[in-house]
Amino acid sequence: MARAVATGAELQQPKPRQRVAWRGAAGAIAQYGLMVLCVIVIFAPLLWMVGASLKTRQEIYSLPISWLPSSLHWENYRQAWTAVPFERYFFNSLVTTILGSALKVTNGVLTAYALVFLRFPRKDLVFLAILAALMVPEQVVLIPNYVLVSELNWVNTYQGIIIPGGGVAFGTFLMRQHFLTLPKEVIEAARIDGAGHLRMLWTIVLPMSRPTLITFTLITVVAKWNEYVWPLLVATDDKVRTLPLGLTQLQNSEGQTQWGVVMAGAVFVIVPILALFVWSQRHVVEGLTAGSVKG
């Protein structure tokens, strides 16, 4: 434990004596070993999932346990795809994620723009009223929201899944903080040139805010794709069910007697978001950890 404590500066320092250099090398090997071990431990469940999805039923349910599939057995994927309407779930997840994210991002951007660049009396209070929504977790308001949505006849509709989550507090905060850092002169120059607000937003403010906008969009997409409790309540029909719920359906129909098929289903849910994450990890990490450390 104590070895892991010293800082980067220590390793970069020239080591005058041989003995110290040797100890440094041993320490480095130990650290690499530890790092690899941690990565394996963290990755093990996902490897186990992929492994099982490629095993035959006999391989999964025989002892001693086989660590790796003997051959690539794709049958589980086909079976998962047909046991429940996965194609439909995929489509539903895409629709709710894209439309839901578009609504949230549009709301966040427009609100932040108004809060920073438009005049209005006491707009600090408007900002506070929006920010205060952060204090109300979704789980606390499930029941009244369900009642409202069913009164609107929105149960088992896309709008029922999407609209209640359309308001955005954190994203507004994120965009506003960024807009405040934009150089005033550029904005004013555009105003003098007679640019309207929508044009200014589109041609000046947003292009200058690309990284923050991408971050905001990505964290919204990730949250939407993984959303569980609200769709669980309002999407009880396969017509509108999203992937995470579809996976629960698969678990219910195949259960613990068909782990290979269930794991193949889990791969369907996990892989798209993991691909998005690997492709854009810098922005995702930035967005999800925003506000934690200065700067």
Add this chain to the structure above:
Amino acid sequence: MTFDRGRGDTRRATPWREYLLFLLFVAPNVLLLFFFTYKPLYETVRLSFYNWDLISPVKIWVGLDNYRNYFDNDTNRYIIRNTFVFSFATVVGTLVIGLGLALLLNRPLRGRNAARTILFAPYVVSGAAIGIVWLFVFDPRFGLVAALLERLGTTSPNWYNDPNWAMPMVIIAFVWKNLGYAVVVYIAGLQTIPLELYEAARVDGAGAWARFRHVTIPHLSPVTFFLLVTSILSSMQAFDIIRVMTQGGPLDATKTMVYQVYEQGFVNYRVGAASTVATVLFIFLLAATVLQIRFLERRVHYS
């Protein structure tokens, strides 16, 4: 914090057009937040004073009865206890292991960026999928954990049906999912500590442990505080993992307050009881959120 960009301008008349545009831009967001966040919060508190089955047109006013019944019930106390056990264990687990891994991955090791990415990956993955994967990992006969325990010459406990083991199972899955977040935040925190401080401590003859104790730990305290609050909030709202892994069972052993809100409201149709739990939970969460917002505000002022 806010400043008016139009201040310097010479127009004297009230800019009605700009006010109107402001309202147009802000209205959709504010209305959605009003109808789906603020109003239902009020409704939740109001419904906790009624008995209602979610369907019938009549709600029966019962005053504080729901609260009396709630606190005067062993099962509910057990569920509150579960909520705090789950929250405490996951928060401590995430922060301690997260700090350890952050210290390791903050060293100039080749491949550490890849390691960070892998560590962070579970955080972006659906909790429902994670729960199902871990359920298989913990399968008492054919799971990964059973296989490893077999290697060590012991047999797996029955994670599914033994009330003593179900809670550790969901705690491990939850910590695993959230660990990468703590690691990344801690690494960011470590990188704000000036290296000169370590040099100075070294000159003063401080050993590795003393440097950790007197330089690293104090400088990480704002980050630790932030993580503490966000982890408490997310653990007290945990739902998807519990729902797919145990449905709150066996014998309520993994039932937390959030799960109880869902179950009372949408399985038992006892809206009054569900709203009571939700209101109590909201008060717990509010305390933690107020701390978080204070923290955010401080950040805003300094950055």
